[in-house]
Amino acid sequence: MDALIEKLKGQIIEQLNLAEIKPADINPDAPLFGDGLGLDSIDALELIVLLEKYYQIKIKNPADGKMIFESVRTMAAFIQSQGKA
Amino acid sequence: MISAIGNNVSEAYVNLSNAKTGIGKVNYLNTRYKDEFVLGEVKLSNEQLMDLISYHSPALNRTSLLGIAAANEAVKHSGIDLKDGLRTGLISSTTVGGMCKTELFYGEMVNEGKHLEVLDSHDAGESTEEIADHLGIKDFVTTISTACSSAANAIMLGSRMIKHGMLDRVIVGGVDSLSKFTFNGFNTLMILDKEWCKPFDENRKGLNLGEAGAYLVIESETSLKKRNGKALAKVVGYANSNDAYHQTASSPDGIGATTAIQQALKMSGLAPSQIDYINMHGTGTPNNDQSESKATINVFGNNVPKFSSTKAYTGHTLAAAAGVEAVISVLSLQHNKIFPNLNFTTPINEFGLVPVTKVTDQNLNHVLSNSFGFGGNCSSLIFRIVNEG
């Protein structure tokens, strides 16, 4: 799980072009949206593409994203639950 | 006007009156998703469009073809003589421009240096100049590109130029053809409905894209009198405001939309109660219809006039949308008919607003038409019937 979380942090930084941020700066349990990293609805769509690009997981309904993308840890857990880690 | 509901205004009127949608299976756009989605396509191939305008040139892209067809019809219908020496302008609008063609060749342009001339017709000004040259308009030519509010902004600028005495008359409107670029763009935003859209319905899932060219001829009173012309309607109010909330999403409190409607009303001198019908932007996306409903209630309170979105007929035609809906608004005024909000079942829980769902005969004097685009660009137009004789 930890290895997946670290890998995911790097992929998120790249996909969202968070040039100023290093993986160590991201707390895996902090909220990605709202207060934490301050991501918005467009970032949510980018994360949906990330899941498909790197993990071959297709999310049909953007509303599902809310729970999956709560934090890096919930993302990792979701990927594992799909057997794609 | 040329759109999914007809190749000219008469055909459109028949389909509007029969509650017949033009949205359906994909025939012309060559996307890998063609069997999964529905679109509001113009029911003619490029070759057939060239037959329609009696001009064949492989250099013309689909956007230009639709634009020429519609602008041509508008000028003929108005009865103006473009050679009579009065100052005539063309203000068109587009978001796609030549992308419908560029996207077919850009790979080869970059990798093999082939089809380089296609880039010459890529920009937004291309279709406008094709229309201008086809009609022989030279006094003033420009193109607006503000996403889904474009044609409304063209109508506004044209009206203002006449008001400032800069032009005697102006052809205004917009055109967009379907392209893989736009289709995929909207798909990545996950705001397309794979099925027929449901504007203002609680269970709406998104929009259906469409394509169209739609133009109006606006003249000064002097110009009209000079040639003993007859006006169908008058532009009595307009406004453009910016949501300044998000790049693509509309604000939940509908501030940009509210401001645009209020300022258009202020300019027209009308009270909200004098609006007989609203042709809504109503794309069918969860976000737009929520924001627009909020804005409508902000302005009209408990007395929301009869309203409908006609996008379930035509699809969302992007830059052309406000032009299409201006034509539909004028048809409504002329025939005292409200065309329904098709495919509606359940009102949005939060607001409980119910649109007109059947073709309805109604005496109409003033129609409000809204168009709200990406980048928070919100425009509202108010038309009044002109009763001659």
Added chain:
Amino acid sequence: MKVKGYITGSGCISPQNTTEKDYFFENVNGPEVDFFKAIEPSYKEHINSNLLRRMGRAIKMGVSAARIAMTEAGIENVDAIISGTGLGCFEDTEKFLLAIINNDETLLTPTSFIQSTHNTVGSQVALIMKCHGYNYTYAHRGFSFDTCVMDALMNLEEGKNNILIGGIEEHTPNYVEIFRKGKKLNDNNSNKYFEGKTSGIQLGEGTTFFVLSNEKKNAVAAIDGVAFLYKPQSAKEVADKANSFLKTHNISLENIDLVLFGFSGDKEFDKYLLEMLPSTSKNSATAQFKHLSGEYYTANAFAIWTANKIIENQKIPDVIRINSVSKSNINLILIVNGFQGINYSFTLITKC
């Protein structure tokens, strides 16, 4: 138009060092062979990193130039934002388009699509400033920025106070290469376009924003008016239009201190403007500017920036001069621009 637009703020990002304080063409940069690439500032100074991460070059340039202009004007907000661009945000457009082509319509990301629309710069500026006012984007070739000027003057006449207008253009390496392959670029190394001996253009890019106000405040110059000419059939038509435009401002060509020409370097495109040169050279100083900006749809914005600086300094830089007519006072500047021989505009700048 009865009102003039006082230039109370300006910001220019161009192939020259126009972001340097008090820059006045002391040193000039040539093209990289046939392409004038814009010198980009440190964007972090103007834009916060959360917004910056999503922005393509055109948007970064646009937002920065707008900020520079607003700072100079000393205002936080404006009544209207009007932008002009021929191609829009082409970097993002190309990104999305090539992704469609290379991935066969899969794995596409929304960011480059939403940033690609023509009105992205105008709406980003509005977003950052929280400006709910009038917001238009014009995308018509050589008229793109000129229509902004016209609309701004109309807005001022309608009672607005401060209008932010901008001309934006960016090119990608692929775009430049396509132009090059089509043999439209000129690497002739002669920048004396006024001699009418060269073929092909030198492509440029840049972004220039102005704040136009209804009050003079700290402005040194104003835009009095703009006129358009579409597809003229003769040099006489161009000359006649210049004269009739000046007549509406109660002046004639003889009153003009400097005529600033938009020669592109392609003698075919420039032919009507070249014919105007002899008659204007008698009484007025003459100059050209596209050998510093390169040719692009909204290059006229660079010309207006230059004219403003000339009036401020009361000097015509040698590096742009064509003739050597000397003028002790530079009060009236006429910019005569042409784009590909189809879109011509005339802009009158006056000392205020």
